[in-house]
Amino acid sequence: MPEAVQHPPWYVEPNEGESISHYFGRFRRHEAVCVSSPGTLSKAAGIGPVLARWEKFRFNPFPSEKELEAIAKLIGLDVDRIAQMLPPKGEKMKMEPIRLCAACYGEKSYHRLEWQFQSTVGCNSHKLRLLSECPFCKERFAIPALWENGECKKCHAPFRSMAKRQKPY
Numbered sequence: 001m002p003e004a005v006q007h008p009p010w011y012v013e014p015n016e017g018e019s020i021s022h023y024f025g026r027f028r029r030h031e032a033v034c035v036s037s038p039g040t041l042s043k044a045a046g047i048g049p050v051l052a053r054w055e056k057f058r059f060n061p062f063p064s065e066k067e068l069e070a071i072a073k074l075i076g077l078d079v080d081r082i083a084q085m086l087p088p089k090g091e092k093m094k095m096e097p098i099r100l101c102a103a104c105y106g107e108k109s110y111h112r113l114e115w116q117f118q119s120t121v122g123c124n125s126h127k128l129r130l131l132s133e134c135p136f137c138k139e140r141f142a143i144p145a146l147w148e149n150g151e152c153k154k155c156h157a158p159f160r161s162m163a164k165r166q167k168p169y
């Protein structure tokens, strides 16, 4: 029998492969949290303003064990689970542009960490190239922490509507 896990009221379940930026955006908007700035949250964990960098996929220097433990304790999540939202060793990140498989997003609305890997060319499950900008107005995507409404920040086209403009790869 698995043990029943007690979660704090501000617990937010991470999605499979969700990026740290998207996760912490959701966490900060959670009704029991409501912290608009990433700096405030990491300060509460006693680790300085690092979360703002992580939300922009800036992992240089890479999050330390101590930082991960402090933030994990604050939000009620295992360190391992947070580490899964970070790139594995040796995987180079693309900080910009933020990329999107709109077909994936239409199925489950969150930003996948692997979309920002330099080694990722397209989406393997949909065989589509990733979008690097809104196909309708050419605006670049906001960092995933700000994807509250799942739409282009300029023309407000829903991300899921962009799948038809993705090219096969």
Ligand SMILES: [Zn+2]
Pocket (backbone or CB within 6 Å): 101, 102, 103, 104, 105, 123, 124, 125, 126, 127, 128
């Ligand atoms: Zn996809």
Ligand SMILES: [Zn+2]
Pocket (backbone or CB within 6 Å): 134, 135, 136, 137, 138, 139, 152, 153, 154, 155, 156, 157
């Ligand atoms: Zn747009």
